[in-house]
Amino acid sequence: MPQSIPEPEFDELYRELILDHYRNPRHSEPLSDADVVAEGYNPLCGDEVELRLNFENGSVSDLSFGGRGCSISRASGSMMTDLVIGKPIEDVRRLSEQFNKMMTDPDNEVPEELGDLEALQGVAKFPVRVKCATLAWHTLEDGFKQRDEGGLPPGGVVRHEE
């Protein structure tokens, strides 16, 4: 029996804050007149994410999060909307980097500016679930890329695949 592998704490994965975002997702009403629509898909577990983004003066002025997925992917996306709306794109990119770092390095100290997302730190100890947590963020980066490249492709949707 591989006793040397420390057993991840169950409670660290399903923190109350995560469950709250899962049960009551924020900004889940789809924006009707989005500048960019970005879709994310994780073929491994079938999670689907749809982000609708509006931009104003280099900032994310509004963002909605929808799709189908597990508690980790839903909570991560919901928390992301809370954190990101109103922030300059450059700041959001930095937050995204910090979040990815938190997911890949469980021992890394979590920067304060990640706010509620700190609750997802425990996910880093469950390697198979890390992609659930990062899907919304990777989809967001795709949405930014699309904006930089000057709007929507034919069909109007950017699709990110994990």
Add this chain to the structure above:
Amino acid sequence: MAIETKRIREDFPILKREVHGKPLVYLDNAATTQKPQVLIDALVEYYSSYNANIHRGIHALAEEATGKYEATRQTVADFIGAPDASNIVFTRNTTESINLVAHAWGRKFLTAGDEIVLSTMEHHSNLVPWQTLAKEKGVVLRFIDIDDDGQFVQDDIERHIGPKTKLVAVTHMSNVLGTINPVREIAERAHQHGALVLLDGAQSVPHLPVNVQELDCDFLAFSAHKMLGPTGVGVLYAKRELFEEMDPFLGGGEMIRRVQLEESTWNDVPWKFEAGTPNIGDVCAFSAAIDYLSGLGMENVRAHEIEMVQEGVRRLANVPGITIYGPESAERRGGVISFNLDNVHPHDLGTVLDHHGVAIRAGHHCAQPLMGRLDVVATARASFYVYNEKEEFDALIEGIEAAARLFRAPVHTGA
């Protein structure tokens, strides 16, 4: 003779371990099964007493290893009612067996406009090789759909299998729905139109009595590790004349008769399809797994799983918010129950159950088209084998109810 699970469990050392401080409840048998001590002993015996390369050596160890390897081929042939050991080719797994047919038979005999009939419930391993072949050769793929009970639509069988059909490649038993398909009737119809039949037996051979001559299939593919055997051993059964006329799959040692610089001639069937040193140790040990199953009797294995499915469906159906997929009748399904719990993603359910010591599978089960057909992103799946007991449903239901509470799905206990 009923399956005595209490006694059988003694033969499986892994069932004594705990997971997260709870007794292991292993319900992921459709993915892979656990191994009895006799199988573990057989592996140890090979490496500690007669390890050698086969067919070429002139020393005692090589003769013993060759003898055991070829004896296992006969054991496999007998187990599935094949006429001869030469009907059996060893591969790595079911996937490789199907790929072997797609390459060695499909590439040689199929041309543009020919049709292959598959179904919407296929595992990726019985879809992707045919998609690749279809692209390469201009072959047309047609799909038998399923009805609301998770069974083949009869009209589709009649509509799709016709004069242009060259191959019908379907699963004998669905790894998601558990559906046992009417493959005897399908083979009859296919043969009327001169088409061949390949059965994906990855789930059926471990769980049902399977006789290739009664089913009259032309190819049957399955894996050792899903039937108490070691990983890394697959089987391809084919009718002798097919193996004779097929081209080799891989080229190299063992599969040749005479090699010259510019060209070579092939070894006899079945060795023509076993290039390079095969997985000798695992093949030799595999016979211990087959002997174990034969000792229990496949009719008894099947009867046990019908009981497990009946009890499992009954217990699960009492949990509010549960959707169960697949045939309603346990007689029409193997030891597999796929289900979903409202408002709880299967991965979350899987994590909570794992915390209760219960191992299930959560995801698309390598059957993404079927997930689309069922309009779900994923399902949870509990699957049974000879060592599972009805008492283990207590832990399963407890875990499901814990998940329901955690994620606030409504729950009222029922048993």
